[in-house]
Amino acid sequence: VIGGGNSGIEAAIDLAGITAHVTVLEFDTRLRADEVLQRKARSLTNVDIITSAQTTEVLGDGNRVTGLNYTDRESGEAKTISLAGIFVQIGLVPNTEFLKGVVDLSPRGEIEIGPRGETSLPGVFAAGDVTTTPFKQIVIAVGSGATAALGAFDYLIRQPLVNADTAAPVETKETQAA
Known part of the structure; x- marks a missing residue:
């Protein structure tokens, strides 16, 4: 899971129940998720959390994802994780x-x-x-x-009918009876 906000940590918690292992990669030096979500994720034995991780490349064999490269932002070291799937949960600002x-x-x-x-x-x-x-x-x-x-x-x-040409209300059986 890429992203340590609420969406990312919620996804990690959900995935931990259906997969052998989950790794969370967070760009920042700390998770941004609510504390209750962080506590739950950290309590799960099959969830690892890596902070200061800048994802640089998704690896694959032409048919499926096989891994991910990232840079440790503190040391500058390039690292690779073998994996079977990637969930990007970095959040988005609504386009409103x-x-x-x-x-x-x-x-x-x-x-x-x-x-x-x-x-x-x-x-x-x-x-x-x-x-x-x-x-x-x-x-x-x-x-x-x-x-x-x-x-x-x-x-x-539930809106009154209006004549498109004149913008006047249209007479209906209901309006005639009233």
């Missing part, structure tokens, strides 16, 4: 800069959403890792996409 002042964003820049994927701007819905949804996983993003799509559909069917 263009939405500042349009919809409410969290302090981390994530789009704040309600239970139906709705944002603070009526008619605008959001889903996936760019939102305040707590778990950044593909399966969660797919589910939140379905939720936002259904939320948008529900929002749209």
Whole structure:
């Protein structure tokens, strides 16, 4: 696992339960994950944590990953780890800069959403890792996409019909009866 923040350490803890060995590589001199996650990871006998590690190369045999090269940032020494898979969990800043002042964003820049994927701007819905949804996983993003799509559909069917040419409300059986 490359990355020692919450995402990286959570991934290491999860992987430790299904694989023989997990190595965490962190660029910084210390992990950034919450202390409770660090304690859990350090308590696992099949998890090693290496700090001050700058990943430099992914190795493979043409069919699969076989290892990883990194530089020890303190000593400058080049090192190699044999492995069967790599999970990059370095975190990303959400690409929401263009939405500042349009919809409410969290302090981390994530789009704040309600239970139906709705944002603070009526008619605008959001889903996936760019939102305040707590778990950044593909399966969660797919589910939140379905939720936002259904939320948008529900929002749209409840809007009054408008004539596209005149922008005037369209007469329906319901509005005629009222």
